[in-house]
Amino acid sequence: MESQVTELAYAVDTFYFLVMGAFVMWMAAGFSMLEAGLVRSKSTVEILTKNIALYSVASIMYMVVGYNIMYPGDGVSAFWPGISFFLGGDNTAEGVIASGGDTYYSNLSDFFFQVVFVATAMSIVSGAVAERMKLWSFLLFAVVMCGFIYPMQGYWKWGGGFLDQNGFLDFAGSGVVHLTGACAAIAGVILLGARKGKYTSDGKVVAIPGANLPLATLGTFILWLGWFGFNGGSELKVSDVGEANAVAMIFVNTNAAAAGGVIAALIAARLAFGKADLSMALNGAIAGLVAITAEPLTPTPGWATMIGAVGGVLVVFSVVLLDKMKIDDPVGAISAHGTVGIWGLLAVCITNEEAALTAQLLGIVVIFMWVFVVSLIAWGIIKVIMGIRISEEDEELGADYSECGMEAYPEFVIK
Amino acid sequence: MKLITAIIKPFKLDDVREALSEIGVTGVTATEVKGFGRQKGHTELYRGAEYVVDFLPKVKLEIAIDSGLLDSVIEAITKAANTGKIGDGKIFVTSIEQAIRIRTGETGAEAL
Numbered sequence A: 001m002e003s004q005v006t007e008l009a010y011a012v013d014t015f016y017f018l019v020m021g022a023f024v025m026w027m028a029a030g031f032s033m034l035e036a037g038l039v040r041s042k043s044t045v046e047i048l049t050k051n052i053a054l055y056s057v058a059s060i061m062y063m064v065v066g067y068n069i070m071y072p073g074d075g076v077s078a079f080w081p082g083i084s085f086f087l088g089g090d091n092t093a094e095g096v097i098a099s100g101g102d103t104y105y106s107n108l109s110d111f112f113f114q115v116v117f118v119a120t121a122m123s124i125v126s127g128a129v130a131e132r133m134k135l136w137s138f139l140l141f142a143v144v145m146c147g148f149i150y151p152m153q154g155y156w157k158w159g160g161g162f163l164d165q166n167g168f169l170d171f172a173g174s175g176v177v178h179l180t181g182a183c184a185a186i187a188g189v190i191l192l193g194a195r196k197g198k199y200t201s202d203g204k205v206v207a208i209p210g211a212n213l214p215l216a217t218l219g220t221f222i223l224w225l226g227w228f229g230f231n232g233g234s235e236l237k238v239s240d241v242g243e244a245n246a247v248a249m250i251f252v253n254t255n256a257a258a259a260g261g262v263i264a265a266l267i268a269a270r271l272a273f274g275k276a277d278l279s280m281a282l283n284g285a286i287a288g289l290v291a292i293t294a295e296p297l298t299p300t301p302g303w304a305t306m307i308g309a310v311g312g313v314l315v316v317f318s319v320v321l322l323d324k325m326k327i328d329d330p331v332g333a334i335s336a337h338g339t340v341g342i343w344g345l346l347a348v349c350i351t352n353e354e355a356a357l358t359a360q361l362l363g364i365v366v367i368f369m370w371v372f373v374v375s376l377i378a379w380g381i382i383k384v385i386m387g388i389r390i391s392e393e394d395e396e397l398g399a400d401y402s403e404c405g406m407e408a409y410p411e412f413v414i415k
Numbered sequence B: 001m002k003l004i005t006a007i008i009k010p011f012k013l014d015d016v017r018e019a020l021s022e023i024g025v026t027g028v029t030a031t032e033v034k035g036f037g038r039q040k041g042h043t044e045l046y047r048g049a050e051y052v053v054d055f056l057p058k059v060k061l062e063i064a065i066d067s068g069l070l071d072s073v074i075e076a077i078t079k080a081a082n083t084g085k086i087g088d089g090k091i092f093v094t095s096i097e098q099a100i101r102i103r104t105g106e107t108g109a110e111a112l
Helices: A002-038 A041-070 A093-099 A107-128 A135-157 A174-192 A213-233 A241-273 A278-293 A301-324 A333-351 A357-386 A392-397 A399-404 B010-022 B067-080
Strands: B002-008 B029-035 B042-046 B049-053 B056-065 B089-095
Touching: A002 A041, A002 A093, A002 A107, A002 A213, A002 A278, A041 A107, A041 A135, A041 A399, A107 A135, A107 A174, A107 A213, A107 A333, A135 A174, A135 A357, A135 A399, A174 A278, A174 A333, A174 A357, A213 A241, A213 A278, A241 A278, A241 A301, A278 A301, A278 A333, A301 A333, A333 A357, A392 A399, B002 B010, B002 B067, B010 B056, B010 B067, B056 B067, B067 B089
Parallel strands: none
Antiparallel strands: B002 B056, B002 B089, B029 B056, B042 B049
């Protein structure tokens, strides 16, 4: 009887893990729609191609080598995990029963849950470099990012490496996923430069409105939904009262933070610009979600709302500031995931007694330096080999035409 | 025969179409157009950056009629499209040299 309970609990937790992973997979759809909505219609096909291709590159690279780098079992050292290839086998019923409940989910369900996180980090990059990057250069970078850059820092934290040993806390990845994506993005954007016509010669910012705000809104709602898997699944377990309550708390806090982010961003935009900017409200939702991701369990729902709200305010001013610095990020990814990711990691200290500010700062600095520097080198090498930016003429015509040779809405054009 | 070209505010299209039907106009061609006149453009805001929209959306109507209908058509459009505010649009009248119905080959007023 007891062994049956153990097996059942294993099945429940594995099932929970897989379904939450599928929720996170759906975030790829959210990013696709958000990005397709916030670029111009002439860049729609290319950004959609990028999104579905990067998801696939992430799936393959993480299976081939990334997962093994991030979770080597026994790493060579706290800094270097060692390299091995392809996934290992799964647990046996005897092994699970013998563990007495310590082994409580399938190894492959763990891989599945982790692989969709890599894709999330890579999706962040695609929005920031939109409308002007070469498709194949981007996908080549995705190979490096998903097979090496992301798994290395992932090992340092979630794989049990030196950041984990130093007490750095990051529950579901404000740093490991979101800050990482943003740092790779900012390195790419610096080498790439702004979209043509985004800044005038006398330094003024020219608005380039997104083509389809209904799609952007749908994408944001999809991301919001997927985030319940992102944070809720990261509890890893649901099969007893304590864990089930923890998962419920995480769902409530994740929702509260997103709501706080929207309202705060909307009010901040209204006060700063005089109008209720929808694109900022959407960024506010993402910001609230990113902010709570580092610690969605210990805050009360009230605190979660506040943490999300601070993220919502930060994202508005971060977008404006980056524009002042001529860092052109069409979808606000660097602000929503980077600036607010840092805030999320610091906010852990507010409600989690085990958190130490020094450890959080260490994590932020290490992730930033590692991802930014290695990404800069990777983008730089790709730039030398094959270039990263489409020609000025192609940019004028649109990346859809130059990279994919088709239009998103061909029936609206007289041929 | 006269060709009336009217530029109106898009939301007035239904009212104008109804008014024209009432006085016996049997055909209208409508095109979505953009332009500026005395109304000029207006500024919009996106992510904190202002941008100027110089060309505002309007609807252009083209109506071919028998000359006898001219005054009533002008009156119908003027009444139906009027809001009293700047940007209500304009009506231009030109003469039609010839009109042909493609299906039957009828010409002149018969073809309208």
